[in-house]
Amino acid sequence: MSLIAVGTVAFDAIETPFGKTDKVVGGAATYITLAANYFVKKSNLISVIGDDFPNAFLADMESRGISQDGLQVKEGEKSFFWSGKYHYDLNSRDTLVTELNVLADFKPVVPESYQGCEYLMLGNLDPNVQMSVINQLNDRPKLVVLDTMNFWMDIALEPLKEVIAKVDVLTINDEEARQLTGEHSLVKAAQMILNMGPKYLIIKKGEHGALLFDKEQVFFAPALPLEVVVDPTGAGDTFAGGFIGYLAHTGDLSFQNLKRAVIIGSAMASFTCEAFGPERLLSLTTDEIDNRIQKFVDLVDFDILLVE
Amino acid sequence: MSLIAVGTVAFDAIETPFGKTDKVVGGAATYITLAANYFVKKSNLISVIGDDFPNAFLADMESRGISQDGLQVKEGEKSFFWSGKYHYDLNSRDTLVTELNVLADFKPVVPESYQGCEYLMLGNLDPNVQMSVINQLNDRPKLVVLDTMNFWMDIALEPLKEVIAKVDVLTINDEEARQLTGEHSLVKAAQMILNMGPKYLIIKKGEHGALLFDKEQVFFAPALPLEVVVDPTGAGDTFAGGFIGYLAHTGDLSFQNLKRAVIIGSAMASFTCEAFGPERLLSLTTDEIDNRIQKFVDLVDFDILLVE
Numbered sequence: 044m045s046l047i048a049v050g051t052v053a054f055d056a057i058e059t060p061f062g063k064t065d066k067v068v069g070g071a072a073t074y075i076t077l078a079a080n081y082f083v084k085k086s087n088l089i090s091v092i093g094d095d096f097p098n099a100f101l102a103d104m105e106s107r108g109i110s111q112d113g114l115q116v117k118e119g120e121k122s123f124f125w126s127g128k129y130h131y132d133l134n135s136r137d138t139l140v141t142e143l144n145v146l147a148d149f150k151p152v153v154p155e156s157y158q159g160c161e162y163l164m165l166g167n168l169d170p171n172v173q174m175s176v177i178n179q180l181n182d183r184p185k186l187v188v189l190d191t192m193n194f195w196m197d198i199a200l201e202p203l204k205e206v207i208a209k210v211d212v213l214t215i216n217d218e219e220a221r222q223l224t225g226e227h228s229l230v231k232a233a234q235m236i237l238n239m240g241p242k243y244l245i246i247k248k249g250e251h252g253a254l255l256f257d258k259e260q261v262f263f264a265p266a267l268p269l270e271v272v273v274d275p276t277g278a279g280d281t282f283a284g285g286f287i288g289y290l291a292h293t294g295d296l297s298f299q300n301l302k303r304a305v306i307i308g309s310a311m312a313s314f315t316c317e318a319f320g321p322e323r324l325l326s327l328t329t330d331e332i333d334n335r336i337q338k339f340v341d342l343v344d345f346d347i348l349l350v351e
Numbered sequence: 352m353s354l355i356a357v358g359t360v361a362f363d364a365i366e367t368p369f370g371k372t373d374k375v376v377g378g379a380a381t382y383i384t385l386a387a388n389y390f391v392k393k394s395n396l397i398s399v400i401g402d403d404f405p406n407a408f409l410a411d412m413e414s415r416g417i418s419q420d421g422l423q424v425k426e427g428e429k430s431f432f433w434s435g436k437y438h439y440d441l442n443s444r445d446t447l448v449t450e451l452n453v454l455a456d457f458k459p460v461v462p463e464s465y466q467g468c469e470y471l472m473l474g475n476l477d478p479n480v481q482m483s484v485i486n487q488l489n490d491r492p493k494l495v496v497l498d499t500m501n502f503w504m505d506i507a508l509e510p511l512k513e514v515i516a517k518v519d520v521l522t523i524n525d526e527e528a529r530q531l532t533g534e535h536s537l538v539k540a541a542q543m544i545l546n547m548g549p550k551y552l553i554i555k556k557g558e559h560g561a562l563l564f565d566k567e568q569v570f571f572a573p574a575l576p577l578e579v580v581v582d583p584t585g586a587g588d589t590f591a592g593g594f595i596g597y598l599a600h601t602g603d604l605s606f607q608n609l610k611r612a613v614i615i616g617s618a619m620a621s622f623t624c625e626a627f628g629p630e631r632l633l634s635l636t637t638d639e640i641d642n643r644i645q646k647f648v649d650l651v652d653f654d655i656l657l658v659e
Contacts, residue, residue: 060535061535131535133535227368227369227439227441227580228577228578228579228580229576230576230577230578231578248559251556251559251560252559252560252573254576260649261576261650262650262651262652262653263573263576263650263651264651264653265560265571265573265651268537268538268562268569268571269536269538270536270538270539271536272535272536299653299654302653303653303654303655306653306655307655336655339655340655341568342569342570342571343570343571343572343573343651344570344610345570345572345607345610345611345614346607346611347611347614347615347644347647347648
């Protein structure tokens, strides 16, 4: 059940129609590990930061069982910084600032202590970095999940396709599925992507839920309609963390259990939307998580009588 | 279980990224009654057409049990005509042509034979026309469902609010729910709308499904991911027809049964998207409908084990 998460550990500054925040801690691997560690006792981080990253936050992650053996700290350099502004519907956003800083020449190193891990979550990053991690592992993990985005389809499509060919699960959004295949129908796009290598595809649709495909089946997980959505930043990463964390916890890779993992990921992501940054992920109780999952059960619960 | 449907019977010319059509039969009441009559033996149409409308189509509707006592035919005038072009994502569209023709001075008349009807579907129309139908009924129906759109919020908000105050169920899309309330959160917007009069609110989200709210509960019905979407025109009206048709058929107005009706409406709407105009609605079999409903059941089916 050991888990590796690769991705950014960084700062974000975010503006939404409902508020704004100065620099807060963010980054894909931050959200992934914080969410996953509600399900696994231990996870292994691979990332890079500058010397400007708050030690208290690192200590808190460590205390949650997030190993930092694979976290590089570059003295005299700054952590990755992203700033963005969301549109009114929260489904789209403009990037205001991207400062790569330590990420510009990130060469991930898999420490010896991480070898033998069974679950690998490749958070959104340069596909060459993602591939490097795969290549450094002595044994192929039981499950490799890949997250990516349109940016890499635009500038690094071939390396991205090589990584896609090597993973078990790909998670992207609906526009990205269409971009990757040139096909409008998500059903057809899904089959084209599954023919590129992955056994499973998850299409994330933000406030509209998520679809899980394999070659024979499709499952739809709704998003919970929330009374207050403050900031969706990190929701996709939180989803990925909850998803792979639950699978690592249960060790069951059947389609039936992947469906459950998609619901768990969606439930965890709904918390992240309720505050700026990873704040909500730092203080959840098992009761809160169970109650949230129950809301998903209730949300789509119906029985039907067929027509005569 | 008798049902009245008010709305346009008209012509559409439609262009989508996947094809275009010359004038075809369309109109809200056309889709509503065609869908509803798979569940009720008889429905009662209130609308207006010119002398250019094809008799064969009217005869076909009559043969399906759609009464035309309340259909006005204006000699020497033309039927309502709408032409539109869909954007690539099919969730938005531009109107190219609107010719009101007979609709410009439509004064609906409820024939004596329709009195005593228990189910009233007010398709998208001028709210003053919708109110006129309500006022002409001697007895308040058991259930009144109202469909409307942003156009009437822009130019006839006060009359629209008066109609909304008199109905049991309002169906609008997510953007319209936000426009009507000035509230971004659909959860909050729903409660504000329910305070305007209706007992139930259905928020239609096209390819992203539909939400059913009352003051205590929320239910989410997915849209079926379709391999081929040809033309979404009439999908919302088909949804409404399937929804009210199923309720009229079963006579059960519990929240549990409204959930079923939302699934039925969604299933019927999925057929309409598969071809231009109401073509698919003209030839469905009970088996096809049952199989489609089963796909909705399978799509959201999961069981979950709570965390520890």
